Amino acid sequence: MKDAATRDAYGQALVELGADDPRIVVLDAGVSDSSRSKKFGDKYPDRFFNMGIAEADMVCTAAGLATTGKIPFATGFACFLLGRTMDQILVSVAYSNTNVKLVGTHTGLAVGEDGPSAQMIVDMAYMRAMPNMIVVQPADWEETVQATRALIDYEGPAYFRLGRPKVKGIFDSSYKFEIGKGRVVKKGSDLVIFATGIMVQESLVAMEKLAKENINVTLVNISTIKPIDREIITELATSHGAVITAEDHNYIGGLGDAVGEVLLDQQISVPFKRVAVNDQFAETGTGPELFEKYGLSANHIAQAVKNTLKLK
Amino acid sequence: MANPNITELEKKALELRKLALKIIYQAGSGHPGGSFSATDLMTALYFGGIMNYDASNPKDPKRDRFLLSKGHASGIYYSVLAKAGYISESDLDSYRKINSERFLSGHGHPKTPGIEIASGSLGQGLSVAHGIALGTKLDGNDSKVYVILGDGELHEGQIWEAAMSADQFKTNNLIAIVDYNKVCQDNITKDLKDLEPLEDKWKAFNWDVHRIDGHNMEAIMNVLQLPLHPEKPRVIIADTIKGKGVSFMEGQTAWHGVAPSAEDYEKALKELV
Numbered sequence: 001m002k003d004a005a006t007r008d009a010y011g012q013a014l015v016e017l018g019a020d021d022p023r024i025v026v027l028d029a030g031v032s033d034s035s036r037s038k039k040f041g042d043k044y045p046d047r048f049f050n051m052g053i054a055e056a057d058m059v060c061t062a063a064g065l066a067t068t069g070k071i072p073f074a075t076g077f078a079c080f081l082l083g084r085t086m087d088q089i090l091v092s093v094a095y096s097n098t099n100v101k102l103v104g105t106h107t108g109l110a111v112g113e114d115g116p117s118a119q120m121i122v123d124m125a126y127m128r129a130m131p132n133m134i135v136v137q138p139a140d141w142e143e144t145v146q147a148t149r150a151l152i153d154y155e156g157p158a159y160f161r162l163g164r165p166k167v168k169g170i171f172d173s174s175y176k177f178e179i180g181k182g183r184v185v186k187k188g189s190d191l192v193i194f195a196t197g198i199m200v201q202e203s204l205v206a207m208e209k210l211a212k213e214n215i216n217v218t219l220v221n222i223s224t225i226k227p228i229d230r231e232i233i234t235e236l237a238t239s240h241g242a243v244i245t246a247e248d249h250n251y252i253g254g255l256g257d258a259v260g261e262v263l264l265d266q267q268i269s270v271p272f273k274r275v276a277v278n279d280q281f282a283e284t285g286t287g288p289e290l291f292e293k294y295g296l297s298a299n300h301i302a303q304a305v306k307n308t309l310k311l312k
Numbered sequence: 313m314a315n316p317n318i319t320e321l322e323k324k325a326l327e328l329r330k331l332a333l334k335i336i337y338q339a340g341s342g343h344p345g346g347s348f349s350a351t352d353l354m355t356a357l358y359f360g361g362i363m364n365y366d367a368s369n370p371k372d373p374k375r376d377r378f379l380l381s382k383g384h385a386s387g388i389y390y391s392v393l394a395k396a397g398y399i400s401e402s403d404l405d406s407y408r409k410i411n412s413e414r415f416l417s418g419h420g421h422p423k424t425p426g427i428e429i430a431s432g433s434l435g436q437g438l439s440v441a442h443g444i445a446l447g448t449k450l451d452g453n454d455s456k457v458y459v460i461l462g463d464g465e466l467h468e469g470q471i472w473e474a475a476m477s478a479d480q481f482k483t484n485n486l487i488a489i490v491d492y493n494k495v496c497q498d499n500i501t502k503d504l505k506d507l508e509p510l511e512d513k514w515k516a517f518n519w520d521v522h523r524i525d526g527h528n529m530e531a532i533m534n535v536l537q538l539p540l541h542p543e544k545p546r547v548i549i550a551d552t553i554k555g556k557g558v559s560f561m562e563g564q565t566a567w568h569g570v571a572p573s574a575e576d577y578e579k580a581l582k583e584l585v
């Protein structure tokens with residue numbers, strides 16, 4: 001298990017997977033050092049297109065490349081990659097159903113000091129709302145590497161949500177990532193947490209605290225936010241009788257809503273709380289400071305678990 | 313390449329204008345003005361022996377590509393695709409109609425054979441065409457990629473992002489054609505946002521710039537037959553007339569996005585001879 005940022009795992013995976021698959025091409029919008037796509041560019045300069053600070057052009061160029069049978073990974077800071085290009089993604093990628101992988105790094109409050117214009121907290125809402133688009137957010141190194149491979153095998157538009165800070169290694173090579181499947185990380189009984197991305201690690205910390213108070217919860221890693229794993233949510237929400245979701249994203253339109261929709265659709269009426277950004281812009285500060293102040297830290301997750309259990 | 317008979321091509325263009333007007337009339341909606349300004353250019357590309365394509369094998373990787381970035385001119389696009397054999401003329405009856413088997417939507421989509429990418433949002437096609445040009449180069453194909461842009465479309469900033477990119481990557485198999493009909497939707501281009509000096513703009517972006525009369529078939533054929541520039545992408549600024557061929561439509565913003573009435577349709581047909 002390896003402690004590293006998911007963007008680092010992505011850069012490394014591209015280099016390895018690109019070696020014997022000439023269909024893989026990578027584009028960036030002038031941030032390839034930070035997004036780590038530069039690693040691919042250094043190795044395979046012919047298949048790397050740095051489009052400059054021109055995200056709209058990059059997304060549509062990727063769509064064009066896809067029509068020639070390439071598998072383009074259009075990479076950039078999530079806030080600009082998506083924020084600048086909703087229309088381009090809608091028409092040239094989602095509606096055209098081109099095989100473009102949009103890779104947004106630097107997501108959520110975890111970005112830290114650069115402030116709210118750089119902290120992308122609405123991207124899952126954007127991408128979930130688009131027909132034909134799937135949304136994948138890995139939790140650690142191993143899952144990122146496996147998910148990168150899976151996205152190559154998956155034909156169709158995808159959004160890959162990656163993070164800036166180093167996260168703990170959670171999975172070893174026995175882990176099997178599959179698009180559309182949630183995975184139990186730890187088994188308990190009192191309540192189930194559905195977490196995604198960096199919040200899987202945060203939830204594990206919360207669970208250690210809770211265990212000391214004899215509260216034992218189940219943790220599920222939801223790395224495909226769309227299409228969401230309806231079976232695992234239905235089954236575990238029913239068997240545990242209380243649900244928490246955890247995501248570094250606004251509470252509108254992300255994992256919490258996706259899980260809540262399943263509960264509503266399946267008429268599962270259980271205590272349910274979303275740990276997420278409370279529909280506000282944060283501020284500058286380190287990632288952990290922001291997590292504490294804006295309700296995403298392990299302390300907040302632990303508190304949310306206790307509050308939810310009271311409703312059971 | 314054998315030089316196709318100019319008179320034949322002019323006849324073809326006339327037929328295509330009639331067909332486009334017919335399907336817009338039948339649909340009761342559509343964009344005649346921008347269809348007619350682009351007709352001669354598209355006629356030369358598809359029927360003048362310029363583009364290498366095989367309608368029975370629309371996904372042939374070695375094909376030349378065509379993109380209509382100003383996708384609202386779908387009336388002429390589908391008419392051309394029908395005459396070229398990608399779809400049948402009877403398919404055209406479903407233009408803009410529900411349950412259209414060939415998906416003949418108001419703006420094109422790759423579900424229709426012969427169409428590479430969806431359109432409808434102006435400003436995207438040059439970037440997409442550039443991506444295709446880069447992809448075919450990677451494959452070692454000598455495919456050319458043609459894209460028709462509207463003049464109003466050049467107001468979109470993304471066009472100039474793409475212009476910079478194609479220069480940077482020296483994408484010389486990319487050929488943009490500006491259908492410079494001087495009219496947009498709600499105003500004439502000059503009064504909305506003037507594009508001039510337009511040739512200088514493209515030259516400043518380091519493109520190989522040509523300017524022609526976009527209704528002179530000989531001039532169109534000549535410029536399209538030029539060998540590729542060794543490194544620069546090419547832009548052909550084609551001076552055109554919106555609604556070309558029907559006197560009461562020519563140069564009129566009013567004919568940007570409306571179908572003719574029965575009376576106007578009959579009147580127009582009398583001129584398209």
Ligand SMILES: Cc1ncc(C[n+]2csc(CCOP(=O)(O)OP(=O)(O)O)c2C)c(N)n1
Pocket residue numbers: 345346347349382384432433434435461462463464465466491493495496497554568
């Ligand atoms: C991004 C975008 N904005 C607005 C429109 C609505 N629209 C459709 S056609 C048009 C005018 C286009 O003018 P031009 O590019 O000159 O095309 P032409 O005159 O050849 O029809 C507009 C504003 C659109 N399709 N896409």
